Amino acid sequence: MNSATTTPILEARHVSKSFGKFKALQDVSTSFMPGTLTAIIGPNGAGKSTFFNVLSGAFPPSSGQILFNGKDITGMQQHEFARIGISKSFQITNVFKQLSVHENVRVAAQMETARYNFLRNAQSYPKPIEIADELLHRVNLEHLRNKKTGDLAHGQQRALEIAMALACNPSLLLLDEPTAGMSPEETLVMMELIRTLASERTVILVEHKMKLIMGLCKRIIVLHHGEFLAEGTPEEIQNNAEVRRVYLGQG
Amino acid sequence: MNSFFQLIARHRVLASTLFLAIFPFIMPYEALAINILIFGLFAMGFNLLFGYMGLLSFGHAAFLGIGSYVTGIAIVHYGVPWGAAILVGIIGAAIGGLIMGFLAIRTRGIYFSMVTLALGQIVYYIFYKAESLTGGENGLRGVRVDEFNILGIPVDFLNPLVKYYIILFFVVIAIWLISRILSSPLGAVMEAIRENEKRAAACGFDVARTKLLVFVLSAAICGLAGSLRALHLSIVPIDSLHYLQSGQAVMMSILGGMGTFFGPFIGAAVMLYLEDVVTTFTKHWMAVVGLVFMFFVLFFPKGIWGTILSKLQINQDSK
Numbered sequence: 001m002n003s004a005t006t007t008p009i010l011e012a013r014h015v016s017k018s019f020g021k022f023k024a025l026q027d028v029s030t031s032f033m034p035g036t037l038t039a040i041i042g043p044n045g046a047g048k049s050t051f052f053n054v055l056s057g058a059f060p061p062s063s064g065q066i067l068f069n070g071k072d073i074t075g076m077q078q079h080e081f082a083r084i085g086i087s088k089s090f091q092i093t094n095v096f097k098q099l100s101v102h103e104n105v106r107v108a109a110q111m112e113t114a115r116y117n118f119l120r121n122a123q124s125y126p127k128p129i130e131i132a133d134e135l136l137h138r139v140n141l142e143h144l145r146n147k148k149t150g151d152l153a154h155g156q157q158r159a160l161e162i163a164m165a166l167a168c169n170p171s172l173l174l175l176d177e178p179t180a181g182m183s184p185e186e187t188l189v190m191m192e193l194i195r196t197l198a199s200e201r202t203v204i205l206v207e208h209k210m211k212l213i214m215g216l217c218k219r220i221i222v223l224h225h226g227e228f229l230a231e232g233t234p235e236e237i238q239n240n241a242e243v244r245r246v247y248l249g250q251g
Numbered sequence: 252m253n254s255f256f257q258l259i260a261r262h263r264v265l266a267s268t269l270f271l272a273i274f275p276f277i278m279p280y281e282a283l284a285i286n287i288l289i290f291g292l293f294a295m296g297f298n299l300l301f302g303y304m305g306l307l308s309f310g311h312a313a314f315l316g317i318g319s320y321v322t323g324i325a326i327v328h329y330g331v332p333w334g335a336a337i338l339v340g341i342i343g344a345a346i347g348g349l350i351m352g353f354l355a356i357r358t359r360g361i362y363f364s365m366v367t368l369a370l371g372q373i374v375y376y377i378f379y380k381a382e383s384l385t386g387g388e389n390g391l392r393g394v395r396v397d398e399f400n401i402l403g404i405p406v407d408f409l410n411p412l413v414k415y416y417i418i419l420f421f422v423v424i425a426i427w428l429i430s431r432i433l434s435s436p437l438g439a440v441m442e443a444i445r446e447n448e449k450r451a452a453a454c455g456f457d458v459a460r461t462k463l464l465v466f467v468l469s470a471a472i473c474g475l476a477g478s479l480r481a482l483h484l485s486i487v488p489i490d491s492l493h494y495l496q497s498g499q500a501v502m503m504s505i506l507g508g509m510g511t512f513f514g515p516f517i518g519a520a521v522m523l524y525l526e527d528v529v530t531t532f533t534k535h536w537m538a539v540v541g542l543v544f545m546f547f548v549l550f551f552p553k554g555i556w557g558t559i560l561s562k563l564q565i566n567q568d569s570k
Contacts, residue, residue, distance in 0.1 A: 056453075082455030094453070096446035107439045111455035116464060118437035125436070161450075168455055 007070045009034040009172055009202050010055065010086075015064035017050050024050040025061070025226045034171075037198035039213040040206045040221045041237075043247050047226035048206045049091060049176065055204065056088040056174045057081030068172070082111065087170035089161045091177045091206075097150035101141055104149055104160055105132035108167035128167075135163040139193065155186035162193065173197060175205040179212065191216060210247065214238070222247065256563055263512050264427045271419055281411035282483075283527050285418055287520045289480045290503065292422050294515030295429055296472030297500035302510030303433065304465050305445035309364045309497045310351060310371030314344040314470040316378065316492030318477025323394040323487040324384055333396045337421065337478045344474020345467050347374065352466030356459055368494060375492040391487040408482075418479050425472055432468060433512065441465055445510075473500075502540075506547055508557030517556050 008031035017025040025047045032038055042048045054061045060075045067073065068084060076084075096104050109128035114120065123129070136142040139159040144152060149160065158178065165173060178194065179187045195216060197203055207213050213220065214234045222229040222237060224246045230237060237243050259266040275284040297311045322340035325331035331339065351374075355366045378385045385391050396408045408414055432438050440461055443451040452458050481487050490496070499522070500515075507518025522540055529536035551558045 058449075077457075078449075078452040079455050079457045082453060088453055090449065090453075094447045094450035096443050096450065098446055099442060103439065107443045108454040110436050110439065114436040115440065115456060116437050116461065118432045118435045118464075118468070120436070121431075121434050122436045122439050123434070164450070164454060 008032055008067070009069055010204070011065075011067040011070075012051075012055065013065040013067065015051070015054055015061045015066065017047075017054055017059075018062045023226055025054065027064070028223070028226075028228045029064075030221055030228065030231065032172075032202060032204055034202050036219060037194075037203045037217050038205075038219045038221060039217045040204065040223060041208070041210055041213065041247070042223035042229070044208075045225070046223040048208075048223055050226070051223060052088075052091075052174060052176050052204075052206045056086060056176075082168055082170070085168075085171040086174065087165040087168055087172070088174040089158070089165045089176060089178060091180060093154070093157045093161055095149050095157050095161055095164065097148070099149055100145065101147050101149050101152065101160060102132050102136060102145040105135050105163050105167050108164040109135075111168050131167055131169075132163075135166055138166075139163045140189075155182045155190075158182065158186075159190065159193070162190075162197075166197070170201065172202045172204070175203065177206055177208055179207075179209070187212065253563055256559065260512075260560075264423070264430045267426050267513070267516070268423050271422070275412060275415050278524075279527070281415050283523065285411070285415050285483050287523050288415070288418055288422050289476050289483060290499070290523060291516035291519040292425055292479070293473050293476035293496075294500050294503035294507070294519045295426070296469050296476060298504045298509060298515040299429060299432065299441075299472065300465055300469040301501070301504055302508075302514070303438070303445060304441040304462065306356075306462065306466070307364045307501070308355070308367040308466075308469075309494065309501070310355075310367030310369075310374075311469075311473055311500050312492050312494055312496035313347055313351065313371040313374040314473035315477040315480070315496050316374065316487075317347045318344045318474030319481040319487040319491045320378055320385055320391060320477075321474075322478040323391045323481040326396070326481075327391060327393050328384065333399065333482060337475065337482075340478030340481070341471050341474045344477065345471040347474075348467040348470020349463070352463045352470070356462040356466065368497070371492070371494055371497060375489075375494075378492055379489060385487070385489075388489055390489050391481075392485075394481050394485050394487060396482055396485075414483065418483065421475060421479055425475055429472065430512070437461070437464070502544055504554075506544055506554055508554030508560070511554070511556045511560060514554050514556040518554065521555065 011031040013029055015025060015028045028051060040048050040051060053059055057076060057078045065072055065074045106128045109131035113125050113127050136145055139162060141156060141160055179190050182190060191212065194203065218233060220234055220237045221231045222243050230240050230243050275281050278284040293315055300306050300308055318340040321343035322336045325336040325339050326333060351370045354370060355363055358366050379387055398405060398407055406413060440456050444458055444461055448458050477491065503518035503522055504515045506521060508514030525540050525543060526536045529539045547554060553561055
């Protein structure tokens with residue numbers, strides 16, 4: 001057995017995060033194995049987003065460690081996360097609204113080939129253009145490639161952001177409520193996309209709507225009041241008395 | 252009409268060169284044309300940072316001034332040939348940009364504007380006090396370039412039209428460079444950062460480093476404008492460093508269209524031409540320019556060139 005199958009791709013060790021006096025996250029430890037799809041759930045204010053932000057490099061934890069493939073990456077900056085292969089999409093859509101749809105993905109894809117060259121024409125690098133073409137096809141936006149991104153519907157912008165997150169070919173993809181604000185039809189399409197993404201890389205997603213992920217993930221982590229509450233298969237979580245009390249019981 | 256504008260947009264460096272080649276014949280006199288050339292370049296350099304990366308600096312007078320003073324000091328005190336003096340002027344402004352940028356880019360929004368304003372004032376004060384080198388309040392006099400040879404052909408720099416074309420040569424090189432930067436991978440990252448810093452960082456781009464790099468490039472281009480101004484005026488007035496110059500760059504960019512290629516140049520031309528016309532019958536030209544500026548901000552917030560571009564966009568979509 002090689003170490004790749006035994007070392008978690010991402011591990012949180014005793015992670016805490018405080019904002020002033022408010023303890024958003026307290027001593028959370030968990031790990032994620034390569035090639036798995038895990039959902040982090042919890043009621044409002046459970047610390048999901050804080051945990052997501054710590055895992056994805058938006059800010060470092062107040063204490064504790066984050067390990068990526070066994071290497072300590074605590075305190076690395078956001079752009080360094082992307083360089084080592086951790087990519088993300090945000091809860092509130094973050095795209096480049098004044099730029100065209102294709103350009104959004106092309107810029108994201110140029111991270112590998114030419115980051116800061118300022119004398120060559122950007123269009124003279126074929127690789128980012130190819131990646132953008134391919135990813136737009138994948139998220140069904142190729143017919144809108146020359147549209148201004150700000151003119152796209154909400155669901156389309158969210159799909160575009162996933163394409164941008166994939167542009168650096170990450171080994172780990174983190175998604176913060178990928179279906180937030182989507183119509184039921186858009187949600188189904190997004191869920192299907194996430195399912196195929198999970199077949200080729202590790203995916204961690206934060207989700208508020210528990211029903212959605214029951215059929216999607218094999219493993220669920222539940223946070224409550226900033227603390228680790230439970231983890232297990234969807235069935236285990238559904239049958240967990242404590243989870244039912246804090247979460248499912250709320251209707 | 253549409254295809255005409257598209258042709259201009261596609262060959263923007265060639266279009267600017269051709270237009271600027273006939274520009275002195277449209278203007279009432281050459282000195283005004285030269286002034287517009289220099290401030291157009293200054294505003295374009297500023298727009299790189301402001302329009303394309305979304306950073307509003309109120310300290311760009313520093314780079315205009317440093318470019319002027321370094322070039323002037325090199326010529327007056329050290330007898331450096333004018334070509335090399337331009338080069339050291341650009342380098343001086345770039346170093347100034349590196350220091351100011353390093354201190355300012357960690358702040359955002361209004362704080363960035365205030366920090367650059369304060370740093371610009373510090374630069375003003377330093378040059379004001381270094382009287383033995385800069386002439387202090389009186390400015391640096393005697394930046395003279397009379398005659399020189401280009402490939403054995405004598406050139407009379409005192410002839411205004413000749414002077415215009417020599418300055419134009421440098422301006423065209425800078426316009427070409429700006430055009431290259433904007434269509435480069437860095438140019439794309441700049442716009443990405445302007446649109447959404449968080450997303451740009453999540454895509455793997457070092458936002459702070461990109462901002463610093465563009466700050467330095469912008470400072471260098473504004474420094475060149477300053478160098479050329481010193482040669483044009485034969486003197487470096489202390490007001491080169493005054494924050495009003497920084498304000499001018501902001502106004503010119505907004506009036507012409509921030510974040511557009513030709514916008515700042517058009518803004519500079521309109522403002523300086525208005526100033527020239529209005530001063531012939533009243534000294535309160537600022538009031539008139541202010542009214543024109545307010546009219547555009549209120550009714551055409553995209554500026555002159557920006558409005559033309561967006562009108563064309565609408566026409567294209569409706570076809």
